[in-house]
Amino acid sequence: xxxxxxxxxxxxIELLKKEVQEEIGEVVMECDECIGIIIKADTIGGLEAxxxxxxxxxxxxxxASLGDINKKDLSRLESQKEKDEFTGVLIGFNxxxxxxxxxxxxxxxxxxxxxxxxxxxxxxxxxxxxxxxKEIEMRELAKLVRPCKFMVMKGYTFRQNNPAIVxxxxxxxxxxxxxxxxxxxxxxxxxxxxxxxxxENLGLAQQGKQCALAMDNITVGRQVNEGDYxxxxxxxxxxxxxxxxxxxxxxxxxxxxxEIVEIKRKLDPVWGV
Numbered sequence: 001x002x003x004x005x006x007x008x009x010x011x012x013i014e015l016l017k018k019e020v021q022e023e024i025g026e027v028v029m030e031c032d033e034c035i036g037i038i039i040k041a042d043t044i045g046g047l048e049a050x051x052x053x054x055x056x057x058x059x060x061x062x063x064a065s066l067g068d069i070n071k072k073d074l075s076r077l078e079s080q081k082e083k084d085e086f087t088g089v090l091i092g093f094n095x096x097x098x099x100x101x102x103x104x105x106x107x108x109x110x111x112x113x114x115x116x117x118x119x120x121x122x123x124x125x126x127x128x129x130x131x132x133x134k135e136i137e138m139r140e141l142a143k144l145v146r147p148c149k150f151m152v153m154k155g156y157t158f159r160q161n162n163p164a165i166v167x168x169x170x171x172x173x174x175x176x177x178x179x180x181x182x183x184x185x186x187x188x189x190x191x192x193x194x195x196x197x198x199x200e201n202l203g204l205a206q207q208g209k210q211c212a213l214a215m216d217n218i219t220v221g222r223q224v225n226e227g228d229y230x231x232x233x234x235x236x237x238x239x240x241x242x243x244x245x246x247x248x249x250x251x252x253x254x255x256x257x258x259e260i261v262e263i264k265r266k267l268d269p270v271w272g273v
Contacts, residue, residue, distance in 0.1 A: 029064050035084050036060030037125075038077055040069065041093040046118070050093045053122055060087060068096045069112070077110050085132060089113065091121050141245050145180065147257040148173035148232040150205075150213075152224060158212060161219040163193050166226070168205075168213045172252045173232070176204035180233030181215065186263040188233045189223045190215040207252070231260050239272045 006016050028047070039054065039061055041047035051064055063076055073090060081088025092114040097105070105112050113124045149172045156167025180191045193214040195202040205211050218224055234242070239261070246254060264271040 028066065029061070031062050032076070032079075034060070034062040035080070035087055036062035037087045038063045038073060038080065038090040039092070040065055040067065040073065040090065040095050042066070042095050046093045049118055050091065050121065053118065054091075057122070059125070062087070068098060069101050070098075071101070071104075074101065074104055074108070074110065077112075078108065081110065085136070086129060089125060089128065091125060093118050093121055137245055137248060140241065141248055144238040144241055144245075145232050145234045146174055146242070147234065147249070147253050147260055148175040148179070149256045149259070150175060150230055152220075152226050152228045152230065153210070154226045156212075157220045157226060160221065163214045163216045164190075164218050164220050164224065165212055165214045166220060166224070167210065169210045170205050170207050171229070172207055172256045174204050174206040175232055180235070182231050182233035182260075182263075183224075184229060184231070184263065186267045189230075190218045191233075231256070231263070234260055236272055 153167040158165040197211045
């Protein structure tokens with residue numbers, strides 16, 4: 001906290017109180033309704049420097065205070081994280097984390113960045129944001145039907161129908177339970193009921209995987225034959241999102257995606273446009 005010399009006179013004391021309060025008020029702040037990161041430092045000067053750096057980068061701040069991290073800070077941090085993952089972060093300059101608080105941070109999976117070099121705190125926050133963006137994109141990608149081309153293996157029909165169960169080999173991409181399946185003419189024929197390898201159920205099957213695929217409402221020898229190449233039936237909305245996330249698809253997946261689009265557009269010239 002700032003320190004002032006005083007003569008002891010009442011007027012001087014009140015004047016100095018006002019000066020100190022103004023100096024603190026320019027830096028220390030709390031706003032429970034605001035969306036922004038939480039910052040802490042050991043001194044007013046350190047807090048002001050940290051705040052100025054964040055303001056330059058246009059990073060919003062919801063709280064700025066002095067001292068080591070306490071339980072109130074953690075409560076505020078949890079609340080901020082629920083509002084917005086990108087600002088649900090506490091950045092501290094030259095402060096400490098009490099042992100019991102450190103355990104709570106770990107157990108609640110909260111993000112706290114602390115350094116005694118002020119620029120390192122900003123560098124670590126930038127890295128956190130970069131990794132978080134990628135994580136969110138991967139979460140979104142996991143919900144989509146991804147491009148996949150697979151073959152119905154010859155000699156591996158385990159059941160013809162109700163449900164049909166065949167052995168498949170994933171040539172390119174990946175397929176998961178629930179994904180629609182279309183033939184090479186673009187007609188949706190069924191969807192993936194389940195995937196299994198031996199006695200183990202699979203969440204998804206990736207390139208090179210051989211496994212058993214169960215499908216409802218088809219008969220092997222009618223809608224599907226051994227030796228057929230089939231594709232995931234990508235919904236139009238999923239395709240549009242895949243285009244935004246294509247940096248996470250490999251070259252072969254992009255090639256199959258192009259194949260699927262070409263097949264789809266033979267039936268609907270404006271599909272996915």
